Amino acid sequence: MNDAATPNHGPADGADNDVSPSRRSVLRTTAGVAGAGLALGAVGAAPASAAGAATAPGAADHRPPQQSAPPRKGPTMAGVPFERRSTVRVGIIGLGNRGSSMLPIFLTQPGVRIVALCEPVREKAERAAAKVVAAGQPAPAIYAKDEDDYRRLCERGDLDLVYVATPWETHFAMAKAAMLNGKHVGVECPVAMRLDELWALVDLSERTRRHCMQLENCCYGRNELRVLRMAHAGLFGELLHTAGAYNHDLRDLLFDPDYYEGPWRRKWHTRLRGDLYPNHAFGPVANYLDVNRGDRAVSIVSFGTPALGLAEYREANVPAGDPSYKETYTSADRTFSMVRTAKGRVIRLEHDVSTPHPYSRINSLGGTKGVFEDYPARIYLEPDHSNHQWGDFGRYADWDHWLWKEHANPPGGHGxxxxxxIFRLIQCLRLGLVPDFDVYDAATWTAPVPLSHASIKAQGAPQEIPDFTRGEWRKARSGMDSAKPVE
Known part of the structure; x- marks a missing residue:
């Protein structure tokens, strides 16, 4: 993921991009202000080809999504396993805050070799390469020559997986390059920013037979996985509703030139009005409802508050004359989205990084037998609880996922x-297993970015969420609640 998923400000991808970054700044993950290049484009545009050409911000962003899926470009990727391999050869694109924090985790995994690193700030790439050598691996190749070096990394013949940890607007181009060169790709959140790009990634994954995964770490939270297993065991009865959020006060970091340099992330608050970062909210709760595995998200309605928080914070904390005073913030301080599923269930999503509030991902699930709510964790299930009093969620520790039973105190960021x-991703690659989530999940979990914007601009008009699976969602299949493999 690209930002902190816990109350403390965790690592981010730390790259700089202006509204129109230069080709070189597609990769930039540290200092410097960008020039010209990628833009938001057709936020609600109909599915396009893999090219997904960008247009000027705001252009055609009122167009509704296409109502029917385009023809499939290849067999479905649902349920497709990786090829079994003893060593997973990894290339990393982006070594800002996020990429550099994930590198040591890759290095702890047995059977992983870091083959190549791409980062336009050579000093950062060299520091990362030194960590690889210190871990006992051969020195990785460094790609820091020019704006197209991520393409050269993807063209290597000795990579199995490309990991992308760069600014949001660059994710699509890098995932595309990886798959076109025969590599599986894992992308930090969100996987793309436009609907046509999401369709293009689905098509490319099917055509190239390579997996494109949204690396949503919140799906691996202890509470999230425990609730998932309890839901699948029927403890909540028939499932009715869920809620997720990314409510995280980031005002200080959004104006910190040493954290979001450029500052690329704050610029997005001048471009879109909707939910900029839905994945932490949507991914875990979609898993509860088996979205894309027996149910699917069919429509979204979004509303947003006025955009006041960032300008108010800037006035109180940023010196006059700072370049940020040229920015006009349009992204709602808090967005509220209601997603309807094919089975009539309701998913509530929230996003707020612009106002003062405690951290919360909400993480709620309700059914005919009771409800769970997080932050703090509490539960009420019949027949265990009565008298309208919350119960102790700790009593259900036996329902922990095997990953948490096997790794009771896992190292690394975000709890x-x-x-x-990373452990589970590498395990699936080494053993030739089906990944826990796929390109259809990546597209679904990211679709609220353009669609919430379109709904808010249309005064809350419902927006159809495309069936990225093209009907495969009707088939039950495994996902995050998978059995522990035998190695």
Whole structure:
């Protein structure tokens, strides 16, 4: 993921991009202000080809999504396993805050070799390469020559997986390059920023037979996985509703030139009005409802508050004359989205990084037998609880996922979720297993970025969420609640 998923400010991808970054700044993950290049484009555009050409910010962003799926470009990727391999050869694109924090986790995994690193600030790439050598591996190749070096990394013949930890607007181009060159790719959140790009990634994954995964670490949270197993065991009865959020006060970091340099992330608050970062909210709760595995998200309605928080914070904390005073913030301080599923269930999503509030991902699930709510964790299930009093969620520790039973105190950031994400990804690659999530999940979990914007601009008009699976969602299949493999 690209930002902190726990109340403390965790590592981010730390790259700089202006509204129109230069080709070189597609990769930049540290200092410097960018020039010209990628832009938001057609936020609600109909699915396009893999090229996904960008247009000027705001252009055609009122167009509704296409109502029917385009023809499939290849067999489905649902349920497709990786090829079994003893060694997973990894290339990393982006060594800012996020990429550099994930590198040590990759290095702890047995059977992983870091083959190549791409980062336009050579000093950062060299420091990362030194860590690889210190871990006992051969020195990785460094790609820091020009704006196209991520393409050269993807063209290597000795990579199995490309990991992308760069600014949001660069994710699509890098995932595309990886798959076109025969590599599986794991991308930090969100996987792309436009609907046509999401369709293009689905098409490319099917055509190239390579997995494109949204590396959503919150899916590996201890509470999230425990609730998932309890839900699948029927403890909540028939499932009715869920809620997730990314409510995280980031105002200080958004104006910190040493954290979000450029500052690329704050610029997005001048471009879109909707939910900029839905994945931490949507991914875990979609898993509870088996979205894309027996149910699917069919529509979204979004509303947003006025955009006041960032300007107010800037006035109180940023010196006059700072370049940020040229920015006009349009992204709602808090967005509220209601997603309807094919089975009639309701998912509530929230996003707020612009106002003062305690950290919360909400993480709620309700059914005919009771409800769970997080932050703090509490539960009420019949027949265990009565008198309208919350119960102790700790009593249900026996329902912990095997990953948490095997790794009771996982190292790494965000309470161990980062470690378990990489551990499980590498395990699936080495053993030739089906990944816990796929390109259809990546597209679904990211679709609220453009669609919430379109809904808010249309005064809350419902927006159809495309069926990225093209009907495969009707088939039950495994996901995060998978059995422990035998190695």
């Amino acid at each position: 161990g979720m980062d470690y378990l994400l």
